[in-house]
Amino acid sequence: xxxxxxxxxxxxxxxxxxxxxxxxxxxxxxxxxxxxxxxxxxxxxxxxxxxxxxxxxxxxxxxxxxxxxxxxxxxxxxxxxxxxxxxxxxxxxxxxxxxxxxxxxxxxxxxxxxxxxxxxxxxxxxxxxxxxxxxxxxxxxxxxxxxxxxxxxxxxxxxxxxxxxxxxxxxxxxxxxxxxxxxxxxxxxxxxxxxxxxxxxxxxxxxxxxxxxxxxxxxxxxxxxxxxxxxxxxxxxxxxxxxxxxxxxxxxxxxxxxxxxxxxxxxxxxxxxxxxxxxxxxxxxxxxxxxxxxxxxxxxxxxxxxxxxxxxxxxxxxxxxxxxxxxxxxxxxxxxxxxxxxxxxxxxxxxxxxxxxxxxxxxxxxxxxxxxxxxxxxxxxxxxxxxxxxxxxxx
Amino acid sequence: xxxxxxxxxxxxxxxxxxxxxxxxxxxxxxxxxxxxxxxxxxxxxxxxxxxxxxxxxxxxxxxxxxxxxxxxxxxxxxxxxxxxxxxxxxxxxxxxxxxxxxxxxxxxxxxxxxxxxxxxxxxxxxxxxxxxxxxxxxxxxxxxxxxxxxxxxxxxxxxxxxxxxxxxxxxxxxxxxxxxxxxxxxxxxxxxxxxxxxxxxxxxxxxxxxxxxxxxxxxxxxxxxxxxxxxxxxxxxxxxxxxxxxxxxxxxxxxxxxxxxxxx
Numbered sequence: 213x214x215x216x217x218x219x220x221x222x223x224x225x226x227x228x229x230x231x232x233x234x235x236x237x238x239x240x241x242x243x244x245x246x247x248x249x250x251x252x253x254x255x256x257x258x259x260x261x262x263x264x265x266x267x268x269x270x271x272x273x274x275x276x277x278x279x280x281x282x283x284x285x286x287x288x289x290x291x292x293x294x295x296x297x298x299x300x301x302x303x304x305x306x307x308x309x310x311x312x313x314x315x316x317x318x319x320x321x322x323x324x325x326x327x328x329x330x331x332x333x334x335x336x337x338x339x340x341x342x343x344x345x346x347x348x349x350x351x352x353x354x355x356x357x358x359x360x361x362x363x364x365x366x367x368x369x370x371x372x373x374x375x376x377x378x379x380x381x382x383x384x385x386x387x388x389x390x391x392x393x394x395x396x397x398x399x400x401x402x403x404x405x406x407x408x409x410x411x412x413x414x415x416x417x418x419x420x421x422x423x424x425x426x427x428x429x430x431x432x433x434x435x436x437x438x439x440x441x442x443x444x445x446x447x448x449x450x451x452x453x454x455x456x457x458x459x460x461x462x463x464x465x466x467x468x469x470x471x472x473x474x475x476x477x478x479x480x481x482x483x484x485x486x487x488x489x490x491x492x493x494x495x496x497x498x499x500x501x502x503x504x505x506x507x508x509x510x511x512x513x514x515x516x517x518x519x520x521x522x523x524x525x526x527x528x529x530x531x532x533x534x535x536x537x538x539x540x541x542x543x544x545x546x547x548x549x550x551x552x553x554x555x556x557x558x559x560x561x562x563x564x565x566x567x568x569x570x571x572x573x574x575x576x577x578x579x580x581x582x583x584x585x586x587x588x589x590x591x592x593x594x595x596x597x598x599x600x601x602x603x604x605x606x607x
Numbered sequence: 608x609x610x611x612x613x614x615x616x617x618x619x620x621x622x623x624x625x626x627x628x629x630x631x632x633x634x635x636x637x638x639x640x641x642x643x644x645x646x647x648x649x650x651x652x653x654x655x656x657x658x659x660x661x662x663x664x665x666x667x668x669x670x671x672x673x674x675x676x677x678x679x680x681x682x683x684x685x686x687x688x689x690x691x692x693x694x695x696x697x698x699x700x701x702x703x704x705x706x707x708x709x710x711x712x713x714x715x716x717x718x719x720x721x722x723x724x725x726x727x728x729x730x731x732x733x734x735x736x737x738x739x740x741x742x743x744x745x746x747x748x749x750x751x752x753x754x755x756x757x758x759x760x761x762x763x764x765x766x767x768x769x770x771x772x773x774x775x776x777x778x779x780x781x782x783x784x785x786x787x788x789x790x791x792x793x794x795x796x797x798x799x800x801x802x803x804x805x806x807x808x809x810x811x812x813x814x815x816x817x818x819x820x821x822x823x824x825x826x827x828x829x830x831x832x833x834x835x836x837x838x839x840x841x842x843x844x845x846x847x848x849x850x851x852x853x854x855x856x857x858x859x860x861x862x863x864x865x866x867x868x869x870x871x
Binding site for chain 1: 661
């Protein structure tokens with residue numbers, strides 16, 4: 213097979229183009245940093261393809277336009293960032309209740325409130341623990357590179373249509389704004405049948421797309437059906453990737469941009485005599501809890517690294533169930549953890565969990581540690597290689 | 608005295624429109640929604656639009672419109688029907704798209720959505736039932752509640768100093784070049800119901816002509832929410848509501864000569 217040409221693409225634009233190549237019928241958006249290029253790419257490209265682009269009056273407008281379009285069986289994308297995603301919470305609940313497939317890209321920025329336009333992972337809890345009202349879950353996909361983001365766009369449409377559910381793609385300001393060389397590898401997943409979609413009741417009984425079930429028995433039955441669907445997703449759609457976990461005695465858990473920093477930290481820490489590995493959830497919901505528990509059974513400590521004050525940390529602690537120490541290293545507000553910061557946290561964790569009989573290798577290694585190169589690279593030297601992913605269903 | 612000849616053929620003078628289901632409504636005695644549902648069913652039936660209509664139901668008393676109108680329906684979050692309809696409209700250019708909203712839904716929480724759908728000139732026909740009150744939640748003040756009108760959230764009567772003035776949103780929308788048609792009807796008596804039906808028909812034609820957004824506001828009574836008998840509520844509708852919100856045609860940009868102004 214001939215190698216595809218690699219082109220330099222900005223994350224926001226790559227996500228947008230991946231959606232177009234995945235036969236996205238309609239995009240509805242509203243300007244917000246740091247996802248504006250995604251919106252602008254769609255403004256130019258969707259009409260070129262004869263598809264629908266609407267600049268809505270607000271994110272409320274955008275997500276409800278998506279609701280209407282999805283109700284007809286169309287393949288729909290919306291995107292925004294924290295403040296706009298917050299506004300979409302109302303309709304996310306309706307989409308879940310009405311079981312409508314819409315893919316929502318959140319290019320996360322610093323919060324709370326207007327916060328900042330810098331990169332952040334501060335929407336983890338929002339995305340995974342219930343964005344709007346009611347008992348529902350939304351599959352959340354977290355790419356760690358631009359190439360992976362492009363692939364996960366197609367996956368998101370597949371999951372959305374297979375399970376009739378909104379799906380989140382949780383990116384961050386760095387993934388949105390950075391440029392990486394990527395292969396022009398796109399996927400256009402086949403469409404699921406939509407026998408529920410509205411289109412005019414010609415020659416068939418009318419269809420209603422709704423979330424209202426006023427009778428308690430009916431709503432409970434609806435909820436039980438939703439919960440069964442969520443169990444099915446949790447059972448079959450967990451995705452994660454591991455690196456250097458086979459001989460690791462410490463595990464870093466990180467997703468998205470934080471995983472890129474953590475990967476660099478793993479490589480450098482190993483050069484210093486520490487033995488960390490990287491556990492990278494790709495689905496944040498369903499969270500790979502059994503997989504992480506298995507890894508946790510083979511290491512002495514876990515370090516969670518996030519661009520937040522510690523949100524995924526809660527899921528990691530639930531998966532580890534108190535069996536071993538779980539440390540946290542995070543930066544907020546648009547600040548990004550550095551590999552050095554991660555290594556320092558690893559070293560503190562190592563000191564905490566080191567068996568009494570171990571020689572003081574870490575201190576010795578620390579003396580040898582070279583200072584940071586002058587040309588500091590956020591991701592480190594090998595960061596542009598796409599991370600290996602675990603195929604669906606494989607554990 | 609003459610008797611009916613044995614050979615007389617029965618003549619149908621009144622029947623359930625095909626697009627109206629046989630289910631009896633949950634609406635209160637004297638409520639206007641049932642009449643508006645019937646008008647919508649009649650107009651869509653007469654224009655042959657039923658099989659290609661996608662309707663959008665609001666949050667409020669009329670959320671169950673899909674139980675009474677035999678049409679494909681999408682239920683919108685509170686106030687968002689025009690945005691939902693925009694999404695439908697754009698991906699289904701062949702469909703006939705109808706929204707049905709009350710005054711709390713359209714004129715309060717959904718103000719941005721209705722204004723911008725109208726400003727974009729979306730080819731949507733909006734049915735806007737204005738009874739001056741939040742009916743489903745028990746009769747609270749709406750943006751359309753009249754000054755001095757008592758509701759459960761304006762127990763001393765609506766005061767302009769604290770609660771502002773009734774919102775004339777259909778007049779506001781009529782200013783927008785994207786609006787092809789805007790009119791206000793009333794359910795106060797059979798003559799006005801007939802005119803309201805004519806407005807609705809014209810608003811549907813505007814969508815078929817592709818000239819832009821169309822809206823028909825329908826003044827309706829809410830006897831239970833207003834704490835009146837149905838008869839008193841019709842008197843209130845005529846004397847107070849129709850004085851504040853004068854019914855009639857507001858704009859028909861699809862027609863150069865305005866000829867069907869009913870009251871002139």
